[in-house]
Amino acid sequence: MNTLDAIKARHSSRGFTDKQISDDDLKAILFAGGQAAVGGADFKSMKLYAVQDPELLKAIDEASAKKRPGSHPLYGAPTLVVLASKESILPSIEFTNAGCVIQNMMVAAADLGIDSIYLWMSMYGINEEPELMKRLGFPEGFTCVGTMALGYETKAFPKLKAEEQRIEVEYIK
Numbered sequence: 001m002n003t004l005d006a007i008k009a010r011h012s013s014r015g016f017t018d019k020q021i022s023d024d025d026l027k028a029i030l031f032a033g034g035q036a037a038v039g040g041a042d043f044k045s046m047k048l049y050a051v052q053d054p055e056l057l058k059a060i061d062e063a064s065a066k067k068r069p070g071s072h073p074l075y076g077a078p079t080l081v082v083l084a085s086k087e088s089i090l091p092s093i094e095f096t097n098a099g100c101v102i103q104n105m106m107v108a109a110a111d112l113g114i115d116s117i118y119l120w121m122s123m124y125g126i127n128e129e130p131e132l133m134k135r136l137g138f139p140e141g142f143t144c145v146g147t148m149a150l151g152y153e154t155k156a157f158p159k160l161k162a163e164e165q166r167i168e169v170e171y172i173k
């Protein structure tokens, strides 16, 4: 797939089957995350965690559902990539870094035929439970700055994506 096709193929999946992604694909996706632009090249300010332990996934799902009891913010995904960061070179730059890292990983996943979704809700879930941060193994001073679910979608959910230019553009020449 060429890059533009992978960018177009990426869409948010909100229902996953139990089928796990392969270790090779996971490795390639995490590698793509590490190739992202990061402010000040401060790569050491971030850590990626690839979570496939069903018990930990369930605990994160439950913690993330507190604002909407009965919901499943992880949508049943068999893999959750958690991005942790400490404060970096400028205030709040870690959230922009997270956007770059996670977008790279989602496009790489699309290229490999793997479905994904950027999840903000599970970031709150993790950060509100110190026990979860401990289970994940965050170093001192690190918090979650973004997460991404991976897997194969059930196709039961409508796609929001269309071919049109979705953000208004002004050309200034």
Ligand SMILES: Cc1cc2nc3c(=O)[nH]c(=O)nc-3n(C[C@H](O)[C@H](O)[C@H](O)COP(=O)(O)O)c2cc1C
Binding pocket: 010, 011, 012, 013, 014, 117, 118, 119, 120, 121, 122, 159, 160, 161
């Ligand atoms: C920073 C960020 C956080 C998001 N968090 C969630 C989330 O917690 N739950 C969810 O269902 N979708 C979440 N999304 C997905 C967006 O709703 C989705 O990208 C948007 O509706 C556009 O659809 P598309 O990704 O299919 O193009 C998030 C997207 C971004 C970029």
